[in-house]
Amino acid sequence: TLANSDESLRLFNSSCQLVDEVVANPSWPSGNSAERKTMERGADLTWHTSFSVNGSPKAENSQPALVSNDNNQNTTTVIYVSSPPPPGTVSYCPQIGTPSHSGIIINEVAWMGTTIGATKEWIELKNISDEEVLLGGWQLLSRDNRIKIVFDEDESIQPNQLYLLERTSDDSVPDVIADRIYTGALGNSDDLLMLFNDECQLIDEVIANLDWPAGNSAERKTMERHSDLSWYTSSTVNGTPKSENSTKIEVEEEIDDDEEIEDDEEIEEEEEIIIENNNDYLVISEIQVNGENNLEYVELYNQSQEQIELCSDEDNCFYLSYFAPTFNSDGTPKYNWNNPYYNWKFLPGEIIDPGEYYLIVIHGDIEGNMIIKSEKGDPYSSSIINNSKGSFSLFNSNPIINDEELLEEEKINMAKSFKVDVVAWGDNSLPVREGEVAILGSQGMSLGRKWKNGRYIDTDNNFNDFEMQKPSPGEYCKQSPEKIEDIQVESFKNSVTLSWKTPFDADSLSEEIDYEIYFSIDGADFKLLEGVEIVSEEDINSATIENLYYDRDHYFSIKAIDIDGNESEISPTISCKTEASNHTKPLLYGNRQKNNIFDIPSLSGEISAESLNTLIEQDYYTSQLSSNSLIGDGEILYTAVSMSGSRKIMAMKDDIILWNYNCKGFCYLIFLGKDGTIYFSDDSGIGALSPWGELRIKESFEGILSNTFTIDSQERIYFINSENKVYGIEDNFSSMDIKNIYNLSDQAANLMAIDSSDNIYFASKNVIYKANFDQGKISEKAIEVDYHEDYEGERDKTLLISGINIVSGDRVLINMVDHYYDEEGNSHRSTTLLSPKMEEVIWSKIDYPLPLAIGENQFYIWQNKSPKDSWWMVFYLYGIDLSTGDILWGKRSASTISISHVNYLIADKNNNIYFTQGSKLIGYNVNNITSEEPEEDRILEISLGETGSYFSVGQEKIFFNFQKRIKSVRY
Numbered sequence: 001t002l003a004n005s006d007e008s009l010r011l012f013n014s015s016c017q018l019v020d021e022v023v024a025n026p027s028w029p030s031g032n033s034a035e036r037k038t039m040e041r042g043a044d045l046t047w048h049t050s051f052s053v054n055g056s057p058k059a060e061n062s063q064p065a066l067v068s069n070d071n072n073q074n075t076t077t078v079i080y081v082s083s084p085p086p087p088g089t090v091s092y093c094p095q096i097g098t099p100s101h102s103g104i105i106i107n108e109v110a111w112m113g114t115t116i117g118a119t120k121e122w123i124e125l126k127n128i129s130d131e132e133v134l135l136g137g138w139q140l141l142s143r144d145n146r147i148k149i150v151f152d153e154d155e156s157i158q159p160n161q162l163y164l165l166e167r168t169s170d171d172s173v174p175d176v177i178a179d180r181i182y183t184g185a186l187g188n189s190d191d192l193l194m195l196f197n198d199e200c201q202l203i204d205e206v207i208a209n210l211d212w213p214a215g216n217s218a219e220r221k222t223m224e225r226h227s228d229l230s231w232y233t234s235s236t237v238n239g240t241p242k243s244e245n246s247t248k249i250e251v252e253e254e255i256d257d258d259e260e261i262e263d264d265e266e267i268e269e270e271e272e273i274i275i276e277n278n279n280d281y282l283v284i285s286e287i288q289v290n291g292e293n294n295l296e297y298v299e300l301y302n303q304s305q306e307q308i309e310l311c312s313d314e315d316n317c318f319y320l321s322y323f324a325p326t327f328n329s330d331g332t333p334k335y336n337w338n339n340p341y342y343n344w345k346f347l348p349g350e351i352i353d354p355g356e357y358y359l360i361v362i363h364g365d366i367e368g369n370m371i372i373k374s375e376k377g378d379p380y381s382s383s384i385i386n387n388s389k390g391s392f393s394l395f396n397s398n399p400i401i402n403d404e405e406l407l408e409e410e411k412i413n414m415a416k417s418f419k420v421d422v423v424a425w426g427d428n429s430l431p432v433r434e435g436e437v438a439i440l441g442s443q444g445m446s447l448g449r450k451w452k453n454g455r456y457i458d459t460d461n462n463f464n465d466f467e468m469q470k471p472s473p474g475e476y477c478k479q480s481p482e483k484i485e486d487i488q489v490e491s492f493k494n495s496v497t498l499s500w501k502t503p504f505d506a507d508s509l510s511e512e513i514d515y516e517i518y519f520s521i522d523g524a525d526f527k528l529l530e531g532v533e534i535v536s537e538e539d540i541n542s543a544t545i546e547n548l549y550y551d552r553d554h555y556f557s558i559k560a561i562d563i564d565g566n567e568s569e570i571s572p573t574i575s576c577k578t579e580a581s582n583h584t585k586p587l588l589y590g591n592r593q594k595n596n597i598f599d600i601p602s603l604s605g606e607i608s609a610e611s612l613n614t615l616i617e618q619d620y621y622t623s624q625l626s627s628n629s630l631i632g633d634g635e636i637l638y639t640a641v642s643m644s645g646s647r648k649i650m651a652m653k654d655d656i657i658l659w660n661y662n663c664k665g666f667c668y669l670i671f672l673g674k675d676g677t678i679y680f681s682d683d684s685g686i687g688a689l690s691p692w693g694e695l696r697i698k699e700s701f702e703g704i705l706s707n708t709f710t711i712d713s714q715e716r717i718y719f720i721n722s723e724n725k726v727y728g729i730e731d732n733f734s735s736m737d738i739k740n741i742y743n744l745s746d747q748a749a750n751l752m753a754i755d756s757s758d759n760i761y762f763a764s765k766n767v768i769y770k771a772n773f774d775q776g777k778i779s780e781k782a783i784e785v786d787y788h789e790d791y792e793g794e795r796d797k798t799l800l801i802s803g804i805n806i807v808s809g810d811r812v813l814i815n816m817v818d819h820y821y822d823e824e825g826n827s828h829r830s831t832t833l834l835s836p837k838m839e840e841v842i843w844s845k846i847d848y849p850l851p852l853a854i855g856e857n858q859f860y861i862w863q864n865k866s867p868k869d870s871w872w873m874v875f876y877l878y879g880i881d882l883s884t885g886d887i888l889w890g891k892r893s894a895s896t897i898s899i900s901h902v903n904y905l906i907a908d909k910n911n912n913i914y915f916t917q918g919s920k921l922i923g924y925n926v927n928n929i930t931s932e933e934p935e936e937d938r939i940l941e942i943s944l945g946e947t948g949s950y951f952s953v954g955q956e957k958i959f960f961n962f963q964k965r966i967k968s969v970r971y
Contacts, residue, residue, distance in 0.1 A: 004033060022047065035171055053171040092148055093139050095194055097202030103129040104138075104157060105204045106193055107225045108245060111186040112217035114238045115439050118573075119524045120172040121186055122241055123165045123193065126225070127157040137198030140165070140182075143191045147184035155180070164242045173241045185524045187553070188217055188573045206231065217572050218483065219463065220439075224248075237428055237436045237463060280304055283456050284394055284421045285357065288446040288471050290387035295364035297473050298392055302352040303455055310346040310358075318420070319398055320344045320360055323391040323432045333431045337393075338401050338408075338415035342384070344372055345398070359474035366473055387440075389426025391433055396420050423447065424462050435461030439468070446471040451479045451506055470566060481505040481513055481560035484571040493633055494550045494578045494676055494691060499542040503560050503568060510539060512563040517543055520555040521733075523573065547658065547691040549675045550581035550633070584954045585631040586672035587711065600908050600953040603923055603971055609945035615655045617965040618643055627961060628950045630672045632691075635954045638678055639961065640667040649680055651693060652966070659693030668706045673715055677731070681706060686717065688731060699729065699736050707750045712758035716773055724748045726762060728773045742769065742777045749801050755810040755836075763801035768814060768838065781838040783816060786830075790823035797821060802829070803850045805859070807882055810836040813851070813859065820846050833885065843885040852915070855907035857882055858926055862902045871896050877915075877934075879926050889929035893917075904950060914940065916948040921958070942969065 002009070003024070010021040022029065022039075030047040031039035038055030039047050040062060051062035107126035114120040123140070127133050136153035149165065157163045166178035167185070186193075192207040206213065206223070214231040215223035222239030223231055226248050235246040285301035298320060302308050311317035321340035328334050335341045344360070350370070352358045361368035363380045374380055393399070399415035406414070424433030425440040425447060440447045448469035450457045457465050469477050482503040490497050498517065502510045515534055518526040534543045548554055555575045560568040584600070615637075629639040637652045640663070647667040651658040665683030672678055676691035687698035703722030710718050717729045724744035730737040741760075749763040759772045766784070771777045785797045803815030812834040819830040831848040832841055851859040858879045865874045876890040893899050900918030907913050914923045923940030930937055942958070950961045957968045 004028075051170075053169075053174060092141060092145055093194075093196040093200035093202075095141060095143075095192070099195075099202050099204045101128075101204055101229060103127060103131075103133045103203065104135075104195060105225060105229065106195055106206055107162065108222050108234070108239055108241070109186070109193065109206065109212070109215070110220075110222045110239055110241075111191070111208070111212055112188065112215055112220060112222075114172070115220045115441070116172075116174070119167065119185070121167040122172050122178075123182075124241060125157065125163040125165070125195070127159055127161050127163075130159050132159065133157050138203075139196045139200070141194050141196070142184060142186060147182060147186065147193070149180070149182050151180075162242050176241050185522055187523050187555075187575060188212075189575060218569070237439075282308055282352070282394065282420050283449060283458055284392060284423045285456055286446050286448045286469070286472065286477060287392060287423055287425075288473065289383075289385045289390070289425075289440070290443055291364065291446065291471055292444050293364060294383035295366065295471070295473075296362040296383050296385050297364065297366070297368065298360045298362065299473060300352060300358040300360070300394065301449075301456060302354055302356055302358075305354050307354065308352045310350040310352065311348045313348060317348070317398075318346045319395045319418075320346070321393050321395060321399055322385065323393065323424075323430070325386055325389040325391075325427055325430060327429075333429075336412055336415075336431050337419075338399055338411040340393070340399060342372075343398070343400060344370075346370065357474050357476075361473075368474065386426075389424075389430065389437070391422060391424040391430050393422045393432055394420040421458070422462070423449075423466060425466075433462055434465075435459075436463035438462040438466035441468070444471075445469065446477075448472070448477050451477075467569070470564075478507040478562070478564045478566055479505065480566035481508070481562050481568040483569040484558050484560055487556070487558060487571060487574045489556070489574050489576045491576050491578050494548045494581070495544055495546045496548060496554060496556070496576050496578065497542060497544045498556055498558070498574070499540060500558060500571075502536070502539040502541060505560070505562050505566075507564065507566075508562040510536070514561045515541065515543075516559045516561060517545070518557045518559070518570070519545065520573075521549070521552070523553075523555040523575065526555070526557065547636075547676075548578055549677070549691060550578055552675055553577050581633045581674050581676060583630075583632050583672050583674075584635065585629075585952055586674075588628045588630065588669060588671065600906075601955065601971075602908065602910050602912055603914060603953065603958070604939045605971065606940075607942040607969055607971070609919075609943040612942075612945065612960070612967040612969045613655075615652060615959075615966045615968055616657070628669065629952045629959060629961060630669055630678070631952050631954045631959070632672055632676065635957060637952070637959055637966070638669060638672065639966070640669050640680070642667075647682070649678065649689065649693075651678075661689055661693050661695065666706075668709075670709050670717060671711050671715075673731070679717060679731075681709070681719075686719075686729060688736075697731070697734070697736060699738060701727070705748070705750050708748075708752040708762070710752045710754045710760065712754050712760070712773070713756075714758065714773075716758075718752060718754070718760050718773075720744075720748045720750075720752065720762060724764070726760075726771065728760075730773070739773060741771050741773065744769075749804075751802070751804050753804040753806045753812075755806045757810070761804050761806065761812060763804060763814075766799045766801060766816075768801055768804065768812070770838065779838070781834075783814070783819070783832075785818065786820045786844075788821060788823040791821050791825065792823075793821070793825050797827070805851060805854050807833070807854055807859070808856060811842065811882075812836070812838055813854070813882075815848070815850050831885065833882070845880075845885040848880070852902065852905040853907045853913065854882075855913070855926065856909065856911065858888060858907075860905055860907070860913060862905075873899050875899055875901070876932075877902050879929070889926070890932055891924070891929070891934045892932040893934055900947075906953075912939065914951075914953070916944075916951060919944045919947050921948065921951060921960075 005024050005026045008023040011019045013019050028039055030049045032049050036053050038050045040050045042048055105126055105128055108124040110122045135151035135155040138151045140149040163179045165180045165182050166172035167182060170178045189208050189210045195204045197203055212223055214233045216233050220237055222234045224234045224245040226232055232248045235249055240246055281304050283301050283303055286299040288295055288297050322342040323335045324341040326334040359368035360370045362372045363383045371379055395418040397418040399418055401411040401414050422434045424430050424437045426437055428437050438447055445468040447466050449465055450467055459465055484500050484503050488499045517529045517532055519529050520526040532543050534541055553575050555573050557573045558571045627640045629637050631637055640649050647663045649661045663682035668681045670679040678689040680687055681704050685698055685700040688696045690696050705720045708720040720726050725740055726742040728739045728741050744764045746764045753761045759770055762769050767780055767782045769777055769780045785799050787795055799819045800817045801814055802817050805813040807813050815831050817829050818827040820828040828846040830844055830846045832844040849861050849863055851861055853860050861878050863876050863878060865876050874894045876892055878890045879888045881888050902915050902917050905913055905915035911927050912923055912925050921942040922938055924937055925939055946962055948960050952959045957970050960967045
């Protein structure tokens with residue numbers, strides 16, 4: 001045999017000259033052991049992993065397709081495929097209409113996956129017509145187009161033929177070749193499948209509202225179509241892919257009209273006892289075929305009240321037989337009831353007392369009642385049982401029938417009559433089994449018979465009777481908790497509360513059972529939730545999962561674990577959609593704000609510094625908490641901080657730190673998405689954090705100019721990098737769509753703005769550009785230097801656009817350095833308002849600094865009006881009329897010592913402004929300014945106790961960021 005590592009293969013010719021070789025040093029260069037995908041050779045003699053499960057023996061190897069990477073023209077992605085990729089962008093059919101059921105139907109759906117895994121979904125179509133149906137342009141869609149399949153022109157289905165679609169790869173249905181591979185997941189509830197022809201006419205549909213009309217997730221039984229087009233649950237585990245559907249089992253109850261049933265519950269209970277306890281004799285209670293150190297054994301249990309003799313004399317003995325999962329070329333089983341692969345006879349004198357176990361050790365270093373030996377009389381040196389599928393049967397006589405006068409079928413029936421018990425696993429095509437096979441998947445776990453009401457269950461159905469357990473050779477295995485079936489779910493904002501009843505456990509008290517909760521965003525990739533508090537009251541348990549995404553489906557399942565570590569089967573998946581968000585402050589505002597007017601409560605009153613509460617404080621010398629913050633629904637504060645040399649994003653609720661995310665180098669918050677995603681940038685690129693602080697996705701960029709970030713109404717992010725390239729990013733949750741919108745030939749100004757139609761504005765030197773995500777650049781306007789009529793110098797000056805803001809009516813407010821030269825040759829900066837299309841100058845004023853903020857009808861500046869050559873300092877906070885550019889009011893600050901500058905100001909929708917000046921937060925209503933004196937007309941004054949920088953207004957509190965602490969005050 002070939003080893004999985006530290007191995008080699010060498011090919012020599014007849015002269016013992018080395019012709020070829022492949023070496024595993026220590027690992028083989030390709031191949032996938034877990035997925036059973038072989039190692040194949042390419043035309044260039046390099047090795048790659050086969051696209052096909054089990055490889056391509058005596059057939060052409062799967063070939064690599066080269067796909068260029070649009071984001072990096074110097075890289076190429078290699079994908080191994082067996083068919084051409086689907087077409088590009090298409091327009092998907094609207095999910096409306098009445099199905100015509102003409103020609104093609106949806107015939108079978110494995111919405112629950114298979115026994116291999118819940119993600120191994122597949123869909124089967126059937127041509128019920130008498131003619132070939134061409135599928136070119138047809139579409140198969142699920143709810144919200146999570147599955148969106150467009151068939152190619154060369155695809156068709158012949159009359160009465162089946163067409164198999166497998167999710168993700170061709171190993172979703174082992175041993176059956178898919179006609180097509182698709183991506184996307186089906187939900188276990190609240191989903192649909194719609195089949196449209198090439199004219200978007202609805203041909204067939206099946207809707208889960210709330211549940212699918214058929215199928216069984218726990219038993220992995222598919223949903224199959226009857227000839228009358230009704231749906232029913234398959235009688236076969238894993239369904240019948242690319243084969244005729246199983247027979248629909250009709251359940252009929254005939255009750256005479258005059259018949260009166262006095263106690264239904266009593267009758268049902270009696271029937272249950274009969275079904276579950278139909279073996280009061282000898283059972284196979286446990287098998288182990290893939291244990292630790294290749295341990296293999298079979299355990300028997302005497303359920304009777306009498307001693308059982310396993311071999312009274314040479315001619316009256318029980319036999320334990322193993323049937324290997326091997327089939328002849330014609331599909332018939334090689335090892336049937338009368339022809340076992342191994343046939344072990346019990347020794348004379350062997351007995352099992354009532355309620356006792358009997359252990360047969362096939363391979364492994366443990367003691368047992370019977371040790372299986374090879375023909376040489378020695379214990380086997382390695383494992384001999386197939387651990388993926390096979391059968392054991394206990395017979396009360398030799399199943400090998402040597403009577404040549406009997407037909408083969410008669411020999412099989414005679415062997416069946418000797419059967420005492422059977423257990424089969426892994427494959428329902430095995431001939432030796434009881435009902436459906438049991439599922440054995442986890443390495444190290446044994447297959448144990450279920451225990452209930454003081455005895456082992458035996459319904460003559462291996463799937464129902466056996467479960468995976470912790471190995472307990474020769475003794476009672478403490479039972480696992482029953483599977484949690486009924487989970488109740490409710491949501492509030494972005495939290496979900498699950499509740500469920502304590503499952504029955506034969507060996508454990510309710511308080512001795514713990515739970516694991518698994519969570520998924522897409523219904524496929526589940527992860528264990530850590531640190532969730534579970535509250536138990538009597539037999540009802542509940543858990544609240546907080547800080548989830550807003551307005552998104554979330555999927556949950558629960559596993560019970562008892563005090564002995566025995567685990568239940570995983571529960572059915574339950575889904576819940578959270579509510580839409582109402583973030584108080586999803587965008588950063590301040591000096592370089594892009595969205596100018598904020599919907600915040602009106603603030604008023606006078607508050608002392610003693611009323612402020614310290615939420616967090618850092619004594620490190622290098623601590624820096626003075627950054628702008630975001631506020632989510634529920635007043636969760638997100639802020640970028642520098643603490644003791646590390647840079648991170650921190651989430652806080654009141655004075656509790658919910659989580660930290662460590663950035664790479666400089667850390668900058670961008671905005672808070674509607675679904676609760678926190679977008680940020682650091683030295684390695686732009687990332688998206690989940691509401692619980694986990695990095696969901698990140699794209700690498702270098703040299704981002706952080707002051708250029710702006711967001712449109714579709715939550716697309718725009719920015720400019722140091723190479724003067726303008727980018728737009730659209731987050732598709734699992735990936736980011738990146739567009740290089742425009743490349744500037746000259747140095748970009750460190751600014752950007754956006755209008756109400758999601759057009760972006762940016763500048764380079766004296767040129768302002770207008771563009772959008774889909775079209776790229778739309779227009780540009782060059783601004784020329786303006787000269788006084790008496791200016792006598794050279795008229796070859798250049799200006800620099802230093803600020804862009806979009807104000808009401810999508811007018812464009814720009815600031816320019818060196819825009820105007822007076823008669824003495826002095827240059828001046830200017831502020832100019834342009835029409836929405838930038839074709840007309842509405843007004844232009846000189847010597848206005850950059851706006852602090854933009855209101856509905858005004859913008860606000862902090863201007864130095866100090867006399868020249870004087871110690872007297874005079875500064876004004878001005879309100880400027882957006883319509884004319886004229887000063888409407890001013891608040892004067894003057895001193896010969898020092899002045900606390902206004903450098904952070906916001907405006908709300910109620911014509912109020914708020915700003916920090918020194919150690920105070922001050923507010924005015926700009927429509928009620930009566931004096932230049934700063935102390936007059938104030939509607940708000942909060943003493944901060946120290947010099948403040950940024951502040952954020954929530955629904956109930958104001959948050960202040962200082963250098964070494966964050967404080968809050970309730971208003």
